[in-house]
Amino acid sequence: MATVLVLAGAGRYSDPWHDCAAQADEVAQVARALGHEVRVRSTHPATFDEPGLDEWAPQLLAVVAAGDPAHRADPGPEAGEWRRFHDARQALVDGGAAVLALHESSYAFGDDPRWAATIGGQWVDARSWHPPYGPATFRVVDDEHPVTWSLGEVTTEDERYADLVVADEAHVLVVADVTPDEAHGHGTAGAHPVVWTMPGTTRVLYDALGHDARALSSPSRRALLASELSWLLQR
Structure with a gap:
């Protein structure tokens, strides 16, 4: 556990x-079904100040957060309050906690560039986009990696993120295919990375799937999430 x-x-x-x-x-449901002990907390400047959290020592930090565009260029007067949150979050990663970032988390914590560097990519305004929410198939491009070797493809109701900025060193596992008709007037057609890992001293995985509870509930989507959690928590 x-x-x-x-x-x-x-x-x-x-x-x-x-x-x-x-x-x-x-x-949390998927992690608990795998037998892990899970705590869910909201983002707040004092999130990591909770008594006993240090002793509990999270082995995996899973982030489902977004961002207010108004704070990306101008952090505002409250930015100082959040510094200890960002420093504590980064200290977890530097201390060896694995990282799972989901969907809109590629837009989170824009006032701390260490986050985008950790997960190896980000959603960028005026570049990144997605076709409308609806039936979606995501294609595995590395069927030898432990996360994806038995999946083939993932089908669910979801958004297909496109034109994310992805680090050169990211190892892509799953892509979303976008047709020229879908991309016309919006962005780039083709295969867009949506699940990747990052090299480093701890295991890090970004997964762009999961717009809502429905998107996260299909059998193949939950199988992918379970596989990601299992790989991230291997010691």
């Missing part, structure tokens, strides 16, 4: 399009 801390975006790190609490609950 491992310890899993799920961060659900709230306030500054939420948005009008995602129910971070519902998404975080889906992640």
